Amino acid sequence: MADNRPMSTHAPSSPDTLSYEQAGVNYDLIDPLKIAAQRAAAATGAHLGGHGFAEVPASRGESAYVVDVGPFYLASIVECLGTKTLVADEMSKLTGKSFYAGIAQDTIAMAINDLITVGATPLVVQAYWAAGGSDWFGDKLRAQALVEGWKKACDTCQVAWGGGETPALAGIVEEGRIDLAASCTGLINPKTRLSVGDxxxxxxxxxxxASSGIHANGLSLARKLVERLPQxxxxxxxPGLSYGEALLAPTVLxxxxxxxxxxxxxQPHYCANITGHGWRKLLRHPGQFTYRIHTVPPVTPVLKFIQEQxxxxxxxxxxxxxxxxxxxxxxxxADAERTVEVAKACGIEAWVAGSLEEGPKQLLIEPLNIRFSDDDLQLR
Amino acid sequence: MADNRPMSTHAPSSPDTLSYEQAGVNYDLIDPLKIAAQRAAAATGAHLGGHGFAEVPASRGESAYVVDVGPFYLASIVECLGTKTLVADEMSKLTGKSFYAGIAQDTIAMAINDLITVGATPLVVQAYWAAGGSDWFGDKLRAQALVEGWKKACDTCQVAWGGGETPALAGIVEEGRIDLAASCTGLINPKTRLSVGDxxxxxxxxxxxASSGIHANGLSLARKLVERLPQxxxxxxxPGLSYGEALLAPTVLxxxxxxxxxxxxxQPHYCANITGHGWRKLLRHPGQFTYRIHTVPPVTPVLKFIQEQxxxxxxxxxxxxxxxxxxxxxxxxADAERTVEVAKACGIEAWVAGSLEEGPKQLLIEPLNIRFSDDDLQLR
Structure with missing residues (x-):
């Protein structure tokens, strides 16, 4: 199952520190289900043999599931936006603006940024827009922003928007709210692009x-903090940037x-989409390596603000x-500097931040004197 | 966009007839968004050319989106279960049993039964289980039923369960509820299996x-009727079959x-998944044909009951x-009788019900003296 949410494996640093548990998300209740589901899912992989295909076992536990279909690999995924719409809804009330174009990009980014970690070219995105009632779609400004933002994100990623589902789910989704998700299918072509860790x-x-801000992970915490802010x-x-607007900066594609x-x-040897576990995601690969970081990117103002608050x-x-x-x-x-240049040419800031060494599995963020070990990230 | 919901194009037959509008679903509000989304989505199909591929234009408006990737066609979809979980939750309170194994099958059926209409072999299913809070997953009986039912449906369809997403969305999904959906990816292989209407x-x-009952379309109406039933x-x-249990018969895969x-x-020349529009879905194909039905299947008791009530x-x-x-x-x-035999060998009842003729676009259900015309179904 997907894992783009923080784990609850370490204690908050001080009594008034706000942690994820305090923000209302209890992962101890989700994890037993997740483990049962992972086991059941793993047992279904063999069905592909009946169709002449095979799963790529190393993709179990990675961000996207990969199937060998002969001439290329097929990768697929479904991803939820999370609760970022609650911030958009609140900001809309406060400012009269719609933030759903950015929200659309966030939703697509959740799926695309995971799918590409395995080396896939995203080809098709499907929209999942489940509203609390038909009324949601009656706000034309908001609905139009969602459609336009969705299309623009597809244009940026050069994917086809295949279709989707726009159910009205009164009684399941809360009135006035929308549950947004995206599924994405892609191909790893040529097959040498596969990057599942070997x-x-x-x-x-x-x-x-570079990230653009909080992206779409950490929003429960960010929303909880609002209660502490008089404004x-x-x-x-x-100057000129509100907390709400800063939170709503759309996730980079x-x-x-x-x-x-x-x-x-x-050819990247591996990729990690840095989502709910923050930098612990750098330890995602199952192998034993020491990840030594010598350079940390500048922290975006909204993240600095959240950390302080x-x-x-x-x-x-x-x-x-x-x-x-x-x-x-x-x-x-040998490709590191050129990788930075390629990213910058795409308009995305990048840094050669460190390197891998033989050694115990750990992440050393040297400029900040932080060490994360394998115990800090149990994803599989 | 998907369309597995009823249209609101004709008036109820008598003043106390319960229609979909009265059951709280207003499609007039959804449709402008749907049209805008369809236009925007259609404009993104050209992106596939940049990757050396092309969309199958005839699949726009069909139940699944199809891309020509060279050696075969790729089909993908995301589908929502709808509100059937509300019946399962209510029945669970009344009986102490969990109905989520069947609900899991329903959810997978929504995606699989649409995907196969274009000739695809379903290969990978992804789970989308968005709960109103972490607590949802704390009910072990229910969570286990969902996992087991999901796996069993994957086994029946010989698909790999690739993974999925289990977010806790307090503030978006109502407390104690779950929003269930499935995405599915498949291949049309060999390419001659493509059935998009030509x-x-x-x-x-x-x-x-044969259906097993209401499947997962018409549930808003079915739930509304409960208010009229003293029990x-x-x-x-x-005898021995409650309305609730009958409603919860899982959708046939x-x-x-x-x-x-x-x-x-x-080789089917075309397929129609009969969902929200009932038999009007038989008119789904864009061509001009008269569909003459001489045999109607027996009506399952729960549908008969709903019709009466x-x-x-x-x-x-x-x-x-x-x-x-x-x-x-x-x-x-020439293949009709053998098609029935093949279905029966899979344990699914089937009937040669009628045939196509040159003529105005209409569906004639002769045993019931019903005629539906093109005006009764505007899907595209």
């Missing part, structure tokens, strides 16, 4: 791609970078939020 | 496959039939509910 090795460079979402966190890397002849130390902040880095590419050292 | 012609036979969901509709037809050398005449009932037929196969006349 290529990763000591000496590889870690290139980090709420309208609190200025930088990273597939233009991975496609440009392929055209430039650069939630009274999180750096270790807690980097274990939960993306802290300026939305996606990690693990590439051959 | 093969359909006068003389083709209409074979109907509610526990009303006996047949039809992919074993379409796969068996391929193995038997039978909602005081619907036959025309209204057949325009909304599946009335015993869950899936239509349009096959060469």
């Amino acid at each position: 290529k990763l090795g000591a000496g590889d460079a870690i290139v980090l791609l 709420g979402y309208l609190t200025e966190i930088a 990273y597939s233009p970078v991975t496609e440009a890397l392929f055209k430039a002849g650069i 939630a009274k999180q130390d750096d270790r807690e902040a980097y274990s939960t939020l993306n802290m300026g880095a939305g996606f990690a590419l693990f590439v051959p050292a | 093969k359909l012609g006068a003389g083709d036979a209409i074979v109907l496959l 509610g969901y526990l009303t006996e509709i047949a 039809y992919s074993p039939v379409t796969e068996a037809l391929f193995k038997a050398g039978i 909602a005081k619907q005449d036959d025309r209204e009932a057949y325009s909304t509910l599946n009335m015993g037929a869950g899936f239509a196969l349009f096959v060469p006349a």
Whole structure:
């Protein structure tokens, strides 16, 4: 099952630190189901043999599921936006503007940015827009923003919007709300583009791609903080920039970078989409490596603000939020600088942030004196 | 966009007839969005050219979106279960049993039964289980039933359960509820299996496959009716069979039939998944044909009961509910009887119900003296 949410494996740093548990998400209740589902799902992989195909076992536990269909690999995924719409709805009330164009991009980014980690070119996106009632679709400004933002994100990623589902689910989805998700299907073509971890090795460079803000992970915490702010979402966190607007910066779409890397002849050895577990996601690969970070990207103002308001130390902040880095590419050292150039040519800031070494499984963020070990990330 | 919901194009037959509008679903509000989304989506199909592929334009407006990827066609879809969980939740309170194994099958059926209409073999299913809070997953009996039912449906359809998403969406999904959906990806292989309508012609036979009950369309109406029943969901509709249990009969999975037809050398010229528009779905194909029905399947007790309680005449009932037929196969006349045999060998009752003729676009259900015209179904 997907895992783009924070784990609850370490204690908050001080009594008034706001953690995810306090923000109302209890993963201890979800995890037994997740484990049962993973086991049941794994047992179904053999069905593909009856059709002349086979799963790529290493993709179980990765961000997208991969099937070998002969001439290429097929990758697929479904991803939920989460609760970012609650911020958009609140900000809409406060400002009269619609933020659903950005929300559409966020939703597509959830699916696309996971799908590309395995080396896939995203081809088709399907929309899942489940509203609390038919009324939701009656707000033309908002509905039009959702449609236009969805199309624009498809244009950016060069994917076809295949269709989707727009149910009105009164009694299941709350009145006035919408549950947004996207499914995405892609191909790994040529098959040498597959990156499910077997290529990763000591000496590889870690290139980090800039995030635009909180993206769509950490929103429960961000919303909870509003209760502590006298001005709420309208609190200025930088001149002319409200907390709410900053939170709603749409998630960066990273597939233009991975496609440009392929055209430039650069083959990532592994990728990690930095979502709910923050920088612990850099430890995602099952192998035993030490990940040494010598350069950290600048922290976007909204993340700095959340860290301060939630009274999180750096270790807690980097274990939960993306802290300026939305996606990690693990590439051959010789390709590191060129990877940064390719990303910048796509308009996305990037940094050669560190490298892999033989050694115990750990992430060392040296400029901040932070160490995360394998115990801090149990994804599989 | 998907269309598995009834249209609101004709008036109820009598003042106390219960229609969909009265059951709280207003499609007039959804349709402008749907049209805008369809236009925007259509404009993105050209992106596939940049990857060396092309969309199958005829699949726009069909139940699944199809892309030509060279050696085969790729089909994908995302589908929502709808509000059937509200019946399961109510029945669980009344009986102490969990009905979520059947609900899981329903959810997968929504995606699988649409995907196969274009000739695809379903390969991968992804689970979308968005709960109103982490607590939902704490009910172990229910969670386990959902997992087991999901796996069993994957086994029946010989698809791999790739993974999925289990978000806790407090504030969006109502407390104690779950929003269920499934995405599905498949291949049309060999490419001759593609059935998006170009093969359909006068003389083709209409074979109907049995439904198990209401499936997952018409539930808003079915739930509304409960208010008129003194015994509610526990009303006996047949000896030992309550209304609630009958409603919860899981949707039939039809992919074993379409796969068996391929193995038997039978190529459907077209398929229609009979969902929200009831038998009007038989008019789905864009061509001008008269569909003449000489045989109607027996009506399952729960559908008969709904028709009676909602005081619907036959025309209204057949325009909304599946009335015993869950899936239509349009096959060469010479293959009609063998198609029925293949379905029966899969354990699914089937009937040669009629045939296509040159003539104005209309559906004539002769045994019931019902006529539906093109005006009764505007899907595209």
